[in-house]
Amino acid sequence: MAECHPVGFRWVMEAKRRGATIIHVDPRFTRTSAVADLHVPIRAGTDIAFLGGIIRYIIENERYFKEYVVNYTNAPAVIKEGFKDAEDLSGMFSGWDMQEGYYKIQSWQYEGVEDVIAAAGHKEVFAQPGAGGPGEPRSEHITFEHHDFSLQNPRCVFQILKRHYARYTPEMVEQICGIPKEQFLKVAEALCKNSGRERTSAFCYAVGWTQHTVGVQYIRTAAIIQLLLGNIGRPGGGIMALRGHASIQGSTDIPTLFNLLPGYLPMPHAKHAKNLADYTKSNESGSAWWSEFPKYIVSLLKAYFGDAARKENDYLFDHLPRLTGNHSHMTTVANMADGKLQGYFVMGENPVVGSVNGALQRKGLRNLKWLVVRDFALTETAEFWRKGPEIESGAVKPEDIQTEIFFFPAASHTEKDGSYTNTQRMLQWHHKAVEPQGDCRSELHFMFHLGKRLKALYADSKDPKDTPIQALTWDYPTQGPHADPDAEAVLFEINGFSMGSREPVSGYKELKDDGSTACGCWIYSGCYKDGQNQPARREPAMAQSWVAPEWGWAWPDNRRLLYNRASADLEGKPWSERKKYVWWDAQKQKWTGFDEPDFIADRPPSYRPEKGAEGLATISGIDPFIMQADGKGWLFAPSGVLDGPLPTHYEPQESPVPNLLYKQQCNPVRHEWRRKDNPYHRAWDDPRFPYVITTFRLTEHHTGGGMTRWLSWLSELQPELFCEVSPELAAQVGLQPGGWCTVTTARAEIECRVLVTERIKPLRMGRRTVHQIGLPYHWGYVGRVTGDIVNDLIGFVSDPNVNIQESKALTGNIVPGRLSRNRRAAVDGPLVPLMNGHHRDLPGSGPHPEEPAQEKIESMAKEPEKLLPAPEEE
């Protein structure tokens, strides 16, 4: 966090000054570790084993917050009889569909209930009941059904959880993660001691947790810990996602993602959303807050299509694009490389450096008809046709590339109005200070004028496929010499307004499903309340309460802490004076506190829904998690995650060791791209690639370096690509400090300098030693300082829920010297001889299954000794 979020880290240091204990878990000792109380070196890719060990510690030692767990989580819920846990099926859950390569989740459901709708998530990806398929909305309140509040029923969530993590012992953590037992226990004890009525602990994470084939489940594991300890919805608790760029939170809220519409409404699927009724039926919940779903989608359609969207024409729902499958980044690039795509917009991104398998990315770009790049400078993506490593080595000639490239210089944040949304969901407005120079323009300007031109182009078309463009409202007022659209007018539309009066609504509770309101993003509704730009508020901290509600604006409804009903006990009283936040005012018969209460304002803690209640009436007075269909925090996720209701330790796609906990080696639902230009290593113990590689970022540079490698003041601070290796590995391989080395995978070879440091240590895992190599990925072939592209080493393989690449844990090799003068990549032909009989477990469900995979379980049966850790190598 100190490395990548030094400004936010100010508050961590402030907390430390006030006595907080800082624990840092990371394969490398970083600038964060330097000021932490405790640094825990971990083998990259094993965090679920580590966190699962903490869950076991909490349960076995009865350190959980009992009242909170019993009443605010789904611990007492009883799961269907047919459910089988990973413990029963060697690492698989019940419901595996061998043909389709995914889980059918019916057996994961609550007893007596069908198709629970998840609070959020990619419900449409697989279009199955409860995950967005054509299920029936369920309206009965779940908490009336099949619960065991004594938590003793063997089929209740608590007991399933207990059994699931029973083997995640401190000894197992040591074997898998390379963390000595004593150090593990120190962390577990520190967390437990600092949780409960009087105290809370917070987790912060970044892409070190997400960029794995089990990325989403890493976060789920932390969520389970925090729910067990009562650290959610309370001040000083929570799980903070530290985002990789400014306003990445904003770009998921109002998404640049293929499978989401604004406000986490799923993108409709071609097969399962033939009309608005089908779509809402499979996405609304009968109970809790998602019962309001129809209001949000209808208001969004009104914002898109204005008066043309009417009840009779289904509010022009048909005009929305439809999913026909997975259209994520890696799938798109693979399709590009196969010549299935013509054009590509790249805005504020540098995928050739920042995404994985750079050689395949460049192959994709070579096969386009046209490419648009918008950035501050000519990035590697814009310059691939004349400066890429393939061009340098002569494997590709620029004259053979037919891609037409358009480069648009971008305005910086000081040259445009707009907002940032940070990880706290807080919007902060920035005002234009100066006019952009030359041809530089804002994204808003570009998209608005592109839209205007498209509308003009299709104005007279009679082709029905052009009607969505014709119907789109596109009437933002413009200002200034370049006809810049007014950013506040966009904010106004996002906020929502009444169709009749054109007055802004005061929040999402005013939105209607009858076409009388329009709203660009329901969760942001209220950001232009009273006609005021709420994100632009800058009341100083000293002039308001410590929660600072008048600085910027946070969604939803300016709440600074989500699910804050959980900060009060069953009767609505704060759990402790010290951790007081919101509470029930019995006299005024309403919720009140330092923050906007995240609950129905006048619903007393004693309220219990009647049987047969529907919609918001199902939320009882003790249901803090109002977005969940049952109002409870989910220890066990009956829907919403595609790779299991409970996080399970799977090894990365490429690992030095077999999975010690289960026969199933990797996440069975992961996405693979089995292509000749994207080869994988053996699942474990690949003699060609004996070391663990993990990538990271440095404070001195930003992501792909497009913004920082042009600045001399930053470039001099970290001028060259290097790898971090331990003195032990350097001695073993013969690496000279400050000298050159070559790092290889089956995908590519790169050269870099050697930084020998004690900050990265070989990990002892039982009888075995594992060496890890750290690689910062900021360099590329343009800029003041240049270097090889680290992400060229990494293959396409992803998490199934959010399609993120696994760049934080893979295997590779390192040799001294510069061996790749003519840099090579798998795209140009095999780099390493193929290995016969490479054992891999159940295949991932990748969109490009070129070759059948061997079943690991078979090979395991033949070679059971493979499960044992290999003897010491040195």
Place this chain on the structure above:
Amino acid sequence: MGDKGFFTDTTVCIGCKACEVACKEWNQLPDDGFHFTGMSYDNTGHLGASTWRHVAFVERPAPLQQQDSGLGNFSWLLHSDVCKHCERAGCLEACPTGAIVRTEFGSVYVQPDVCNGCGYCVSACPFGVIDRRADDGRAWKCTLCYDRLKDDQTPACAKACPTSSIQFGDLAELRERAQERVEKLHEGGVTDAYLYGESAASQPGTAGLHAFFLLVDKPEVYNLPPDPVVPTAKSKEAWRSMGLAGLGLAALAVGAALFGRAGGGA
């Protein structure tokens, strides 16, 4: 106008180098070239004519008190170094042209339009801070952002520091605050914490620093001199001994002449 200065608390430094960059940006200093050193995360090496803030990264084979590094005997000391603006400044006293002056803020300032590039100041600084720029030959160093102070602004480095490792203010108040911080650290078990150069008593060779530091190991570990002495502090002594030596030589010469003549006549 009271004396202003820096208190740099190395125990909360996260080595982000925002101070280095903010300094270069405000003062429009050139880069030092793009050289990978292989020495931890330090690629600018030391203070110089175009690097007026420099962050040291010390990978120390010893544990930090109250820290479990997970790596045994290891800790990473981070420290943002700067001109000390000595109470008794060697550079100022050595400057023959009067280019180096003491400002109304108590800081030591080089007037670039007066400096003739003689370089006497360079050898007179016990910390190796001031340096001549290769292209114009003149001497340059931290100005304590004199131009910003004139506008009642905080120096760029302190303004940019996210963790308040660099604190700017009235020297007297900073010294008090630093003392409190040391006591707090001692209470928390970090008994190694001490202040470097905060007073004339603790550092007589410079009569105390206007930019002083909180350290947790010997000064040498941070590349700071353990007992810096401004060369001119010894000048009286030097002149006296030189005078005595001169007198001695003269006496010798006279004696030699007298006795020589006497001997010669014998």
